[in-house]
Structure formats: C-alpha cells, structure tokens
Amino acid sequence: MTTLLATRGLSKHFAGLRAVEGVDFDLPEGEVRALIGPNGAGKTTLVSMICGRISPSEGQVIFEGRDITALPAHKRIMLGMAYTFQITSVFDGLSVGENVALAARRRLKGAKVTPAVDDALARVGLLDRKAQEAGDLSYGHQRLLEIAMGLAQSPRLLILDEPTQGLAEGEIAEFKTLIRELAGKTTILLIEHNMSVVMELADRITVLNFGEVLAEGTPDEIHANGAVQTAYLGGDHASA
Known part of the structure; x- marks a missing residue:
C-alpha cells in the first residue's frame, strides 16, 4: 500500500x-x-x-x-487534508448550507460548490436542515455539520x-x-x-x-x- x-x-x-x-x-x-x-x-x-x-x-x-x-x-x-478542529467551529449566524459552502470553496469554485454541499449534508443526514441557522442545531448536529464541512473538501486525508x-x-x-x-x-x-x-x-x-x-x-x-x-x-x- x-x-x-x-x-x-x-x-x-x-x-x-x-x-x-x-x-x-x-x-x-x-x-x-x-x-x-x-x-x-x-x-x-x-x-x-x-x-x-x-x-x-x-x-x-x-x-x-x-x-x-x-x-x-x-x-x-x-x-x-481536512481536520474537524481546523475547519473548526460552526458559524452560528450562517445557515447549515452556507457553513458547508465556505468549506467547499477552499477547493471548489462556481457551479461545483452547491452539489458538493448537498452531497456532504446528505451523507451526514443534515440535508433537510440546509436552510436552518447553524447556531440552532444541537451540539451533536453541530459535530455532524463539522464532518460535512470536511467532506465537502473531498479530502485525501x-x-x-x-x-x-x-x-x-x-x-x-x-x-x-x-x-x-x-x-x-x-x-x-x-x-x-x-x-x-x-x-x-x-x-x-x-x-x-x-x-x-x-x-x-x-x-x-x-x-x-x-x-x-x-x-x-x-x-x-x-x-x-
């Protein structure tokens, strides 16, 4: 390997x-x-x-x-590389989707961002909360949002x-x-x-x-x- x-x-x-x-x-x-x-x-x-x-x-x-x-x-x-603490805390005043979009834009541009956001949110079970303010999520859901932010970057690690x-x-x-x-x-x-x-x-x-x-x-x-x-x-x- x-x-x-x-x-x-x-x-x-x-x-x-x-x-x-x-x-x-x-x-x-x-x-x-x-x-x-x-x-x-x-x-x-x-x-x-x-x-x-x-x-x-x-x-x-x-x-x-x-x-x-x-x-x-x-x-x-x-x-x-993507690291949950590096992508770190969620921006409370932004929507769930906007948080993931910020992370996705580290590696993607234009029309590729939205599909990457939706895919990452679907994987962690938060797609139905895309428009919700991140600060309103439970702590557990915020942890899942952080993972989605990592996935949106299509990391090697x-x-x-x-x-x-x-x-x-x-x-x-x-x-x-x-x-x-x-x-x-x-x-x-x-x-x-x-x-x-x-x-x-x-x-x-x-x-x-x-x-x-x-x-x-x-x-x-x-x-x-x-x-x-x-x-x-x-x-x-x-x-x-």
Missing part, C-alpha cells in the same frame, strides 16, 4: 513537558486508523502537528512523500477528533455507516473515546501513552495487548 502520511521522530515539548516524543507513524492510503490513549497521552498534540496547527520541536511530517513540516495549515488543506462526542445512539450508528462508506476512498485518522466505534471501524489502531507510541495493530491485536490493557483499556480511563 502507498503511504499517504508519515511522521519521523515527531516531538513537541512545552516548557520542559514532553507532550509528544519521537513518534514514527505511517498511514497507508485508504486506511481507517484510530488513535487512542489515556487523557493527556498527546493525541491532539500529535494531530495538531500533522495538520500544521502547531510546529514540532523536532521531527518531520511527510504527506504523499513530500516533507511538509514547514508548511502552514492552510496550504496543507490545499494538499487534501480526513482527520476527525472525537467525532461521536455528544451524538445520540442513532447518530452514532449513522456515523458508523458514513465511515464505512468512506473507507477505502478516503484515508481517515480518527481520535475517538468510544471504544465500540474504534473496534468496529478501525483497520488498525495506534495507542499513545505519555507522548510515545505504546502499541500498534489490528483491533483484535490491541484488545489482546497486555501493555495496552494496563495503560488504557483495563484502567479507569473513560476517554481516549
């Missing part, structure tokens, strides 16, 4: 705190990869360096074989940070269906606290602990890994 995203020796230190330390990470094209670990394990810091939201202290980020470590976040979007947080059971089931539809066509990096979601959707799982990769493998391999059980799955950690 072709590697779409890689990191080499990626590290981030904050005033002596080693949030991420020496992470080597390879994500093949078309894979659904889950990133899990205890609170404070460095997951969001790692993903923020991948997206260009923060600069690493050391190491490299490589996308499609190109070193993009020094590239700003907006240029990484143009290369085909879609990074979702805690996408099921705040979703009702039915919405989580719809989210799982959506990811299964995208699998193979879009490479997905998923930070997720809901272990049933992780175990059902991920092709492979990377476990971070104290800023370092503790383990990597299939859901079955991770579930059976003693070190992971001790650090995370078997402990009292309620969040990934």
Whole structure:
C-alpha cells in the first residue's frame, strides 16, 4: 500500500513537558486508523502537528512523500487534508448550507460548490436542515455539520477528533455507516473515546501513552495487548 502520511521522530515539548516524543507513524492510503490513549497521552498534540496547527520541536511530517513540516495549515488543506478542529467551529449566524459552502470553496469554485454541499449534508443526514441557522442545531448536529464541512473538501486525508462526542445512539450508528462508506476512498485518522466505534471501524489502531507510541495493530491485536490493557483499556480511563 502507498503511504499517504508519515511522521519521523515527531516531538513537541512545552516548557520542559514532553507532550509528544519521537513518534514514527505511517498511514497507508485508504486506511481507517484510530488513535487512542489515556487523557493527556498527546493525541491532539500529535494531530495538531500533522495538520500544521502547531510546529514540532523536532521531527518531520511527510504527506504523499513530500516533507511538509514547514508548511502552514492552510496550504496543507490545499494538499487534501481536512481536520474537524481546523475547519473548526460552526458559524452560528450562517445557515447549515452556507457553513458547508465556505468549506467547499477552499477547493471548489462556481457551479461545483452547491452539489458538493448537498452531497456532504446528505451523507451526514443534515440535508433537510440546509436552510436552518447553524447556531440552532444541537451540539451533536453541530459535530455532524463539522464532518460535512470536511467532506465537502473531498479530502485525501480526513482527520476527525472525537467525532461521536455528544451524538445520540442513532447518530452514532449513522456515523458508523458514513465511515464505512468512506473507507477505502478516503484515508481517515480518527481520535475517538468510544471504544465500540474504534473496534468496529478501525483497520488498525495506534495507542499513545505519555507522548510515545505504546502499541500498534489490528483491533483484535490491541484488545489482546497486555501493555495496552494496563495503560488504557483495563484502567479507569473513560476517554481516549
């Protein structure tokens, strides 16, 4: 498989705190990869360096074989990365459709925007709310709107940070269906606290602990890994 995203020796230190330390990470094209670990394990810091939201202290980020470590976040979007926190919060005063259109215009122009908006909203089950003000949506629906904003960019790599947080059971089931539809066509990096979601959707799982990769493998391999059980799955950690 072709590697779409890689990191080499990626590290981030904050005033002596080693949030991420020496992470080597390879994500093949078309894979659904889950990133899990205890609170404070460095997951969001790692993903923020991948997206260009923060600069690493050391190491490299490589996308499609190109070193993009020094590239700003907006240029990484143009290369085909979409990140729910980068597209970030919804504009409350704009309609649901207008929010998605803003995201779509990062990569599309003219008559191509509206079909992309409608397709993205239909995929997350929000097409019937297209004209509604985004600020009137429930928190769970705002999370789905953020995902639609990512999908509208037709990303090569879609990074979702805690996408099921705040979703009702039915919405989580719809989210799982959506990811299964995208699998193979879009490479997905998923930070997720809901272990049933992780175990059902991920092709492979990377476990971070104290800023370092503790383990990597299939859901079955991770579930059976003693070190992971001790650090995370078997402990009292309620969040990934």
